[in-house]
Amino acid sequence: MTHFEDFKVGDVTELGSYTFSAEEIVRFASAYDPQPFHLSDEGARASHFGRLCASGWHTAAIWMKLMVAFQKRHAARLIAEGLPLGRLGPSPGFDDMRWLKPVYAGDTISYSARVTGLAESRSRPEWGLMTMINEGVNQDGDVVFSFVGHVFVERRPA
Amino acid sequence: MTHFEDFKVGDVTELGSYTFSAEEIVRFASAYDPQPFHLSDEGARASHFGRLCASGWHTAAIWMKLMVAFQKRHAARLIAEGLPLGRLGPSPGFDDMRWLKPVYAGDTISYSARVTGLAESRSRPEWGLMTMINEGVNQDGDVVFSFVGHVFVERRPA
Numbered sequence: 384m385t386h387f388e389d390f391k392v393g394d395v396t397e398l399g400s401y402t403f404s405a406e407e408i409v410r411f412a413s414a415y416d417p418q419p420f421h422l423s424d425e426g427a428r429a430s431h432f433g434r435l436c437a438s439g440w441h442t443a444a445i446w447m448k449l450m451v452a453f454q455k456r457h458a459a460r461l462i463a464e465g466l467p468l469g470r471l472g473p474s475p476g477f478d479d480m481r482w483l484k485p486v487y488a489g490d491t492i493s494y495s496a497r498v499t500g501l502a503e504s505r506s507r508p509e510w511g512l513m514t515m516i517n518e519g520v521n522q523d524g525d526v527v528f529s530f531v532g533h534v535f536v537e538r539r540p541a
Numbered sequence: 542m543t544h545f546e547d548f549k550v551g552d553v554t555e556l557g558s559y560t561f562s563a564e565e566i567v568r569f570a571s572a573y574d575p576q577p578f579h580l581s582d583e584g585a586r587a588s589h590f591g592r593l594c595a596s597g598w599h600t601a602a603i604w605m606k607l608m609v610a611f612q613k614r615h616a617a618r619l620i621a622e623g624l625p626l627g628r629l630g631p632s633p634g635f636d637d638m639r640w641l642k643p644v645y646a647g648d649t650i651s652y653s654a655r656v657t658g659l660a661e662s663r664s665r666p667e668w669g670l671m672t673m674i675n676e677g678v679n680q681d682g683d684v685v686f687s688f689v690g691h692v693f694v695e696r697r698p699a
Contacts, residue, residue: 415602417609431631440605444573444598451575473589474640480688481634530638 385461386469386539387511390498398449398494403437405488411441424488436485442492442528443480446517449494472510472535480530484521492519492527499531503538510535543619544627544697545669548656556607556652561595563646569599582646594643600650600686601638604675607652630668630693638688642679650677650685657689661696668693 412421416438419426424435454471461468486492500514513536519528570579574596577584582593612629619626644650658672671694677686 414606416605438602438605440598440602444596444602447574447596447598448572476637476639478636478638479634480636480638482632 385467387501387503387513387536388539389469390501390513390536392498392501394498396453396496398446398453398496400491400493401445401449402491403441403445403486403488405435408435408437408441408488411444412438416440432485435488437488439482439528442482442486442519443530445492446494446519446528450496469537469539472537474532474534475512476533478531478533482528484525484527486519486521486527490527491522493521494519496532504535507535509538511538512536543625545659545661545671545694546697547627548659548671548694550656550659552656554611554654556604556611556654558649558651559603559607560649561599561603561644561646563593566593566595566599566646569602570596574598590643593646595646597640597686600640600644600677601688603650604652604677604686608654627695627697630695632690632692633670634691636689636691640686642683642685644677644679644685648685649680651679652677654690662693665693667696669696670694 409422412418418438420430420432420436421427421438421441422435427434427436458468494517496515496517498513499516500512502512502514504510504512513534515532515534517530517532518526521527567580570576576596578588578590578594579585579596580593585592585594616626652675654673654675656671657674658670660670660672662668662670671692673690673692675688675690676684679685
């Protein structure tokens with residue numbers, strides 16, 4: 384998949400898995416989301432979460448980390464094979480961001496992206512707009528995180 | 542404002558301002574979003590951003606940081622005044638997340654939340670659902686970040 388024309392609705396990209404350690408959960412939350420249930424098991428016991436769990440923004444940031452790593456691997460592979468590499472443009476934004484279940488310390492979350500829409504851009508003929516549902520699923524198969532993303536993908540030169 | 546009944550559509554809460562240092566931009570991006578334009582001015586010069594700018598997830602995480610700090614100040618004030626403190630429930634999620642302009646190193650972003658909707662919950666009579674537009678505005682008055690948030694707020698006991 385190098386250009387907009389190479390994608391089709393239903394394509395799924397596995398971005399990889401990530402285990403959230405207690406240490407990293409606390410470090411992220413201390414900097415950006417210092418609520419008691421993100422800082423210690425003791426603080427979480429008094430909440431409806433029950434035990435230490437990650438900030439929702441941490442769960443989202445790890446999606447980004449794995450997406451960037453995937454893009455780098457993908458680009459390196461295309462370059463190694465001598466294939467052209469379509470550019471990714473800016474994202475117009477994200478919708479329907481949902482944190483459906485807690486991500487607890489020790490949980491392993493597997494992230495994937497599924498293409499749900501492909502639209503040519505009239506105003507920007509070099510680009511197509513791809514819509515994807517991004518999900519994070521824990522080791523029990525529960526969806527813990529999802530959002531709808533949009534990104535411009537370069538079209539194959541005519 | 543202690544309970545759902547105390548809010549009205551149009552209420553604006555100023556959450557505070559935050560200056561994004563180059564050092565913190567690079568630290569966040571190194572951990573979670575290591576794209577060249579988030580890691581150095583040199584890397585950014587080759588991109589459409591032109592110079593070092595923050596990961597969109599960093600901009601979002603700082604919103605959370607300021608929101609948590611605001612809630613803590615607010616709760617402390619109500620307790621000091623002997624007023625009852627309504628609980629905030631879980632958020633069903635966020636919509637329409639937009640990164641409208643880059644946040645460059647040295648930019649100061651002021652965050653605010655404006656109430657746009659208040660709905661009683663039929664299924665959960667103790668709670669009301671509040672909808673807010675959250676925005677980040679830079680020192681030039683440009684909106685750089687916005688999203689629609691939803692949160693359950695406890696209703697005043699009958």
